[in-house]
Amino acid sequence: MNISVELTFSPLQDDFENHIINFIKNLRASGLTILENPLSTQVFGEYVKVMQVLNMEIETAFELMDKGLLFMKIVKSDRSNYEPHF
Template sequence: MKVSIELTLTPLKDDYEPHIVDFIKLLRASEFTVLENPLSTQIYGDFDKLMPFLNEAIKQAFQAIDIAVLNMKIVKTDRSDYKPDF
C-alpha cells in the first residue's frame, strides 16, 4: 500500500535549525521520494517499508534533542506527482 506522509519536526530550543537539517538529510538519504517546502517535508513510499524507516529516523532525531514536537499526517495514496490544476 502506497502512502504519502507529511512531517514537521519542531525542536523546542533556541538552536533548532541544525536538528531540522539533520532530520531532513536523514530522510533524503533513504530509498524513498522526499519533497520539501518551507513548512514541512513529505516522504512517499510503501507503508510496510516506510514506517519502520520512519520509526528509526524519528528515534534518532529525538535522541539528539532535549524536547521536540513532531507532527505527522499520513494519506493512503502516493501524492508525490500532485500538480495543482487551478
C-alpha cells in the first residue's frame, strides 16, 4: 500500500533552521520520493518503509531539539504525480 505524507516541522527555538535542514537532508537520504515547498515537506512511498523512516527521523529530530512540533497528514495513495486539472 502506498501513502503520501505531508510534514510541517517546527522547532520552537531560535536555532530552528539547522534542525529543519538536517531533518530534510535525512529524509532525502532515505531513498523515498521527497518533494519540498516553502511550507511543508512531502514524502511518498510504501507504507511500511515510509513509516519506518519517519519513526526514526522524527525521533532523532526531537532528541536534538529542546521544543518543537510536527504536523503530519497521511493520504492512502501515492500523490507524487498530482497535477491540477484547472
